[in-house]
Amino acid sequence: MNRQPIVVALRALGQTLWGADAPRGRPLLARWPGLARFAAPAGLLAALVLFLITLTVESEWGLPLPVAVLFAAMTVAPLLALPRRPLLAWRLTVLALSICTFNAPADRSWPWTPSLALGSVVVVAVVVTRVDRPVLAWVVATTAVPVFTLVHPENRAAVLALLGALAIVGDLIRRNRLSRRALAAQTELSEREQERRAVLEERTRIAREMHDVVAHHMSLIAVQAETAPYRLTEVPAPAAAEFVAIAASARDALTDMRRLLGVLRSESTGPQTAPQPDLGDLGAMVDAACRAGLPVTLDVAGVDDARVPAPVGLAAYRIVQEGLANAARHAAGAAVRVTVRAEGTALSVRVRNAPPEDARAPATEAGAGHGLTGMRERATSLGGTFTAGPLPDGGYAVAAELPYDAEGGDA
Numbered sequence: 001m002n003r004q005p006i007v008v009a010l011r012a013l014g015q016t017l018w019g020a021d022a023p024r025g026r027p028l029l030a031r032w033p034g035l036a037r038f039a040a041p042a043g044l045l046a047a048l049v050l051f052l053i054t055l056t057v058e059s060e061w062g063l064p065l066p067v068a069v070l071f072a073a074m075t076v077a078p079l080l081a082l083p084r085r086p087l088l089a090w091r092l093t094v095l096a097l098s099i100c101t102f103n104a105p106a107d108r109s110w111p112w113t114p115s116l117a118l119g120s121v122v123v124v125a126v127v128v129t130r131v132d133r134p135v136l137a138w139v140v141a142t143t144a145v146p147v148f149t150l151v152h153p154e155n156r157a158a159v160l161a162l163l164g165a166l167a168i169v170g171d172l173i174r175r176n177r178l179s180r181r182a183l184a185a186q187t188e189l190s191e192r193e194q195e196r197r198a199v200l201e202e203r204t205r206i207a208r209e210m211h212d213v214v215a216h217h218m219s220l221i222a223v224q225a226e227t228a229p230y231r232l233t234e235v236p237a238p239a240a241a242e243f244v245a246i247a248a249s250a251r252d253a254l255t256d257m258r259r260l261l262g263v264l265r266s267e268s269t270g271p272q273t274a275p276q277p278d279l280g281d282l283g284a285m286v287d288a289a290c291r292a293g294l295p296v297t298l299d300v301a302g303v304d305d306a307r308v309p310a311p312v313g314l315a316a317y318r319i320v321q322e323g324l325a326n327a328a329r330h331a332a333g334a335a336v337r338v339t340v341r342a343e344g345t346a347l348s349v350r351v352r353n354a355p356p357e358d359a360r361a362p363a364t365e366a367g368a369g370h371g372l373t374g375m376r377e378r379a380t381s382l383g384g385t386f387t388a389g390p391l392p393d394g395g396y397a398v399a400a401e402l403p404y405d406a407e408g409g410d411a
Helices: 004-017 039-060 065-081 086-099 114-127 133-150 153-231 237-264 279-291 310-330 371-381
Strands: 296-301 336-343 346-353 385-390 396-403
Touching: 004 133, 039 065, 039 114, 065 086, 065 114, 086 114, 086 133, 114 133, 114 153, 133 153, 153 237, 153 310, 153 371, 279 296, 279 310, 279 336, 310 336, 310 346, 310 371, 310 396, 371 385, 371 396
Parallel strands: 296 336
Antiparallel strands: 336 346, 346 396, 385 396
């Protein structure tokens, strides 16, 4: 015999009658913090008014004043506990429905005051949206006891039907709320994973490009060392042997680096034989953007290509490239200004676009949403800084500071 359902039912019964309260849901006025400040005072005022109304009705029904005060307090107490302790409010409601009955006039078909009946409906409607199904079943069954026992037979079926409808709707609301929370949590997790993946992919791409840059210079070192004895006259034999050793070391280092960084290339991406772009290629890229219909102005001043190391020049080129792509996607037709400055031992790169001509115009292309991530990774990988954000006039700007004081240039 499977006792698992019985154990679950008994645990749910204990939870219903004396267990910990249901977890608090999101405050009703959470979206309107201005109104939330007045919720507590308004609720206390409404409870006071309800207490006075119930007290008046109980007194008209001929109850002694102490009993009327007690019954009015039992009517209001569940509503006061409902926002923070829904299960406690329901327990107080069942107690009130069971006790506050012998005072009703004989000609009335309802054993409770209107305020107690309506308040009980509100309490049950809230509780059934907060508890899980086993507890919900016990809540409905327990509430049905005073209803079935005390309500007039003519109204009993309608009240029980209302109770069942509240249970069904409440369960649907609770399941919908849980589904939305799970979806929101999954969406947040997916966004974080997507960001992390974008960072890793960008770092991998940067590593591949750095590999190509370094491999180019290592190859030059090896070639220069091998040809030095033939290009230079009267090279002593020890010096020629040293050149041969330098060339061999350079080629060994190049082989080891290719073996180590080869894992960074996907199966479909082979080695890049074309030279990597640098600051000297900015003009060609800007001309291509202008031919594509993007009004771009390039301002390069005080930049000595020979002093800017290849990794810094490559990062600057990629940042400008992504900045122009973002401007084309999100501000089609807007003027773009690219500024590159050599400030001391750092390279300053700024891409600024004016507001789009038509703010209602849709983007011409839906980007992947990781362009800023890639630009930031390139700047920080060189020890620099990166900022991006809207401008007061409605435009947008990205700016990067790429230091190269630790580099010795291209040597």
